[in-house]
């Protein structure tokens with residue numbers, strides 16, 4: 001069994017980015033700037049945002065986190081986004097999801113300047129992804145492709161089964177795999193006889209947020225399993241796949257932690273760098 005080590009792969013990418021950014025700062029007189037907007041007190045979001053801040057600082061990206069109270073009115077949040085759109089020193093804006101109830105995340109995402117949309121969640125950038133046009137790619141799906149590439153796993157011609165149809169993982173991941181010539185099936189909570197479908201997968205990606213959901217009976221021998229789940233249990237951080245049960249059956253699997261999560265952050269740095277280079281060249 002091959003362990004798809006996202007922590008290590010992300011570290012390699014981050015080291016390369018760090019060198020590249022140092023050169024660019026020299027040439028353009030300012031570092032890439034990332035603004036993270038964090039609304040409310042959601043505990044996991046606090047952890048992710050701290051990880052992002054640390055990764056940015058290490059790579060030479062100037063990141064600023066704007067922490068807003070959970071009862072921030074929609075109009076005020078929209079005002080913050082517009083201020084950040086107008087700022088020359090900010091190349092990327094990330095609105096940490098989920099937002100507290102009462103706030104309309106889609107309206108906020110629609111407002112982010114597509115040129116600063118480092119999550120790739122703006123409808124224009126989602127459309128560009130669908131059309132195979134250049135643009136920022138959502139961090140988790142793009143990080144998964146980079147991880148597969150790193151280990152020489154090519155989705156071309158393979159049956160890629162995705163469990164989960166979210167806008168931030170399942171749907172964009174389907175498009176990226178399709179663009180790389182995978183045969184893609186997207187399953188979800190209403191799918192009938194899910195195990196019959198996941199068992200066809202050469203590559204099985206799970207992103208539903210249920211601890212240990214993907215069991216050995218649900219995958220074929222020699223499959224590649226990509227675990228996008230991050231579930232906090234009494235036993236620590238667990239993925240959506242039954243890692244222990246699967247490890248003797250699969251050809252390769254991503255661990256949790258240390259798999260897809262660190263790749264998501266590396267991709268965010270990459271997207272921020274791309275926004276920056278596009279903006280300083282204008």
Ligand SMILES: Nc1nc(=O)c2c([nH]1)NC[C@@H]1CN(c3ccc(C(=O)N[C@@H](CCC(=O)O)C(=O)O)cc3)C=[N+]21
Pocket residue numbers: 047048051094095096097098119139140230237256257258259260261262264265
């Ligand atoms: N606008 C927006 N963009 C996102 O990209 C976004 C988001 N909202 N909301 C939440 C999800 C989740 N996400 C993760 C990032 C890093 C880890 C990560 O670093 N995971 C570590 C462990 C971290 C821990 O200890 O919890 C690992 O898997 O090894 C996980 C998950 C980004 N997301």
